[in-house]
Amino acid sequence: MGSLPVADSSFVGRRREITQVSRALSRARMVTLTGVGGVGKTRLALEVAARCERVFRDGVWAVDLAGLRDGTLVARTVADTLGIPDRSGRPPEEQLVGYLADRRLLIVLDNCEHLCHACALFAETMLRSVPGLRILATSRQILGIAGEHVLTVPPLSVPDPDRLPPTAALMRRESVRLLVDRATNGTPGFSVTRENRRAVAAVCTRLEGIPLAIELAAARLTSLPIEQVAGRLDDRLALLTSERAAALPRQQTLRGTIDWSHALCTPQERLLWARLSVFAGGFDLDAAESVCVDGEVGREEILDLLDALVKQSIIMRVDGEGSVRYRMLETIRDYGRERLAEQGEMDQLSSRHRDHFLGLAERMNAGWSGPGQVAALARLRTDHDNLRAALEWCMRDPDGPGPALALTAALRYHWCVGGYVTEGRWWLERALALSGEAGPARTTALWVAAWTAVNLGDHHAVARYLGECERLAEQQHDEVSKAYARTMRGVDAMYRGRVREAIGHLQEATAAHQRLGEANGTLLSMVVQARCYSNVGDTDRCKALTERTLALSDELGERCWHAYALWSYGVEAWAEGDTERADDLARRGLSIQWEFNDAVGASLTIELLAWIAESRSEHVRAARLMAAAGVIWRSIGASAAFRSPQTSELHDRCVRTVRHVLGQEGCRAARHEAERNCRTVEQAIAYALNDCRPRPAGG
Numbered sequence: 001m002g003s004l005p006v007a008d009s010s011f012v013g014r015r016r017e018i019t020q021v022s023r024a025l026s027r028a029r030m031v032t033l034t035g036v037g038g039v040g041k042t043r044l045a046l047e048v049a050a051r052c053e054r055v056f057r058d059g060v061w062a063v064d065l066a067g068l069r070d071g072t073l074v075a076r077t078v079a080d081t082l083g084i085p086d087r088s089g090r091p092p093e094e095q096l097v098g099y100l101a102d103r104r105l106l107i108v109l110d111n112c113e114h115l116c117h118a119c120a121l122f123a124e125t126m127l128r129s130v131p132g133l134r135i136l137a138t139s140r141q142i143l144g145i146a147g148e149h150v151l152t153v154p155p156l157s158v159p160d161p162d163r164l165p166p167t168a169a170l171m172r173r174e175s176v177r178l179l180v181d182r183a184t185n186g187t188p189g190f191s192v193t194r195e196n197r198r199a200v201a202a203v204c205t206r207l208e209g210i211p212l213a214i215e216l217a218a219a220r221l222t223s224l225p226i227e228q229v230a231g232r233l234d235d236r237l238a239l240l241t242s243e244r245a246a247a248l249p250r251q252q253t254l255r256g257t258i259d260w261s262h263a264l265c266t267p268q269e270r271l272l273w274a275r276l277s278v279f280a281g282g283f284d285l286d287a288a289e290s291v292c293v294d295g296e297v298g299r300e301e302i303l304d305l306l307d308a309l310v311k312q313s314i315i316m317r318v319d320g321e322g323s324v325r326y327r328m329l330e331t332i333r334d335y336g337r338e339r340l341a342e343q344g345e346m347d348q349l350s351s352r353h354r355d356h357f358l359g360l361a362e363r364m365n366a367g368w369s370g371p372g373q374v375a376a377l378a379r380l381r382t383d384h385d386n387l388r389a390a391l392e393w394c395m396r397d398p399d400g401p402g403p404a405l406a407l408t409a410a411l412r413y414h415w416c417v418g419g420y421v422t423e424g425r426w427w428l429e430r431a432l433a434l435s436g437e438a439g440p441a442r443t444t445a446l447w448v449a450a451w452t453a454v455n456l457g458d459h460h461a462v463a464r465y466l467g468e469c470e471r472l473a474e475q476q477h478d479e480v481s482k483a484y485a486r487t488m489r490g491v492d493a494m495y496r497g498r499v500r501e502a503i504g505h506l507q508e509a510t511a512a513h514q515r516l517g518e519a520n521g522t523l524l525s526m527v528v529q530a531r532c533y534s535n536v537g538d539t540d541r542c543k544a545l546t547e548r549t550l551a552l553s554d555e556l557g558e559r560c561w562h563a564y565a566l567w568s569y570g571v572e573a574w575a576e577g578d579t580e581r582a583d584d585l586a587r588r589g590l591s592i593q594w595e596f597n598d599a600v601g602a603s604l605t606i607e608l609l610a611w612i613a614e615s616r617s618e619h620v621r622a623a624r625l626m627a628a629a630g631v632i633w634r635s636i637g638a639s640a641a642f643r644s645p646q647t648s649e650l651h652d653r654c655v656r657t658v659r660h661v662l663g664q665e666g667c668r669a670a671r672h673e674a675e676r677n678c679r680t681v682e683q684a685i686a687y688a689l690n691d692c693r694p695r696p697a698g699g
Helices: 015-027 041-051 071-081 092-100 113-129 174-186 197-206 211-222 226-243 249-264 267-276 285-292 299-311 330-342 346-366 373-382 384-395 402-410 412-416 421-434 440-455 459-476 479-495 499-516 519-535 539-556 560-575 579-596 599-615 619-636 645-677 681-689
Strands: 030-034 060-064 105-110 133-138 148-152 316-320 323-327
Touching: 015 030, 015 041, 015 133, 015 148, 030 041, 041 060, 041 105, 041 133, 060 071, 071 092, 071 113, 071 421, 092 113, 092 619, 105 113, 113 133, 174 197, 174 211, 197 211, 197 226, 211 226, 211 249, 226 249, 249 330, 267 285, 267 299, 267 330, 285 299, 285 346, 330 346, 346 373, 346 384, 346 402, 346 412, 373 384, 373 412, 373 579, 384 402, 384 421, 402 421, 402 440, 412 421, 412 440, 421 440, 440 459, 440 479, 459 479, 479 499, 479 519, 499 519, 519 539, 519 560, 519 645, 539 560, 560 579, 560 599, 579 599, 579 681, 599 619, 599 645, 599 681, 619 645, 619 681, 645 681
Parallel strands: 030 133, 030 148, 060 105, 105 133
Antiparallel strands: 316 323
């Protein structure tokens, strides 16, 4: 369990530092690795973390903060990494404390230097409240909190050029081993010989053992012999030292090496390097082509230029399942952003970056009610750092509030289905506050904001958003927004227990969506309407509407609302005493919810399985299933917001019956057994589908 990235190259040396950091982590709960950029803080932290995995039963989790620019999102970023759905509306720090209370884990906070104050506050809060937590941070500055154990990461060991040892002994120097290891990736025949060992030693010594600088130099060995690399590098660094006498020596060395790598790139490679720095957290070929192509760089050139930058260690290729992405180390990205600003292209590229991700979200919306929902959400989740960067640009966009409203609204499924509802509402509120200008983009953003507020149980905000939305939609003759506003009024009324009122809103909304050809609005309205009929005991209408919903979603290849319709149908089958049919429907729905990692839907469906078990007098299994659902409810902190009063009554009735039969001790034993096997949403779903047995190892 955990989230450590797969290393894309071998780890060289650092035996002494690994021992020091491991020992520090065994004694202190907060350890910070400091050092100059490029010295290898991240690789050392991840290597130590990987070796500690067995010590932490609830995993080792790496949180890369390099692409984050707003310190208020540190806790939310950690929660996302841990897989805690953003559903409750509670502050993420509070949500994390509740989720981690009885867990033992290590969190690696990587690249903290630009968010030192926010990271320090986060670490203090978590360490004070979660006794089983340890934090390993990397930062060019210390965080400065009580109990922080600081270790400075030194450069790799280098040879003494005035007293060169024999070739075999030279290879014992860490910097030499790193140079050779990286050089052989691009030049398989490279090795240290009697003829080149002085040049090898000169490169490593001149670069002062800084790993990033050595890797950049090693990349040049595909086109230059080591002797020329040593000579050219020596000239470059001598010039830099005279130009920047005020800089610290190792900062001069790294900067000079990056300058040198930049100078050796072709003009097209340099231009693309700068433009790619607009991406946060990585990018794929489509994104690079969409954002970076213009009259100076052609679309047909991008792939070859990317390959050239990979070979020079400027960017890294990351192979996934059926996909290829690229990323830059933050030091290299910062350098590229400086060049982008010097070229006067920062605003232009930031706008192109925004437009690319706006287009991605809009295409997702257009095809949402068909196949590909899971893949679409996964794509946006992968690019979450880029979405944040695009949104941050929107908030200060010289083009005005329109793009901010458009992008925040376009990401509605990312927010409300993908598990980022609290953050989505935060961005929507910021966008709506930019201007009160009553354009169509604002009208759409208002009903999307209402959807987030419905999910968070904030009924007053729902009324405020929808009041303005309906007024503007009427003025603008915006029938789509009027229909969605009616849907949201229905959903809100259901959660408040006003079921008859909800049915009226949803009947109107369903008819309007169908008239407009809005498949998603139709499905959502019918799903909630069927649930309302169930709540008032109108079984025939509930089943008829659910069958229509399932037929339409089958016809479209839609999965998200299909799972909720299966849940509604399962509840009706259970209420009629057909537990076998109810169990089948619940399991089918839960399997879909597993694909979406849908915490809310999964918890509701697991509870339905518990009600079914209780009806069959399988009280221990019912108790375990209720406990598994409870794990999810606690992880999102939002059970009340997603239960109607009628559903809450069914929940309470099951709890009372099971407690009466098993007693306090029996319930406690069942709960402990379930909680031991259900520490995440995925584990809870697997546990329920596997009849409350732990999944087999490797299953």
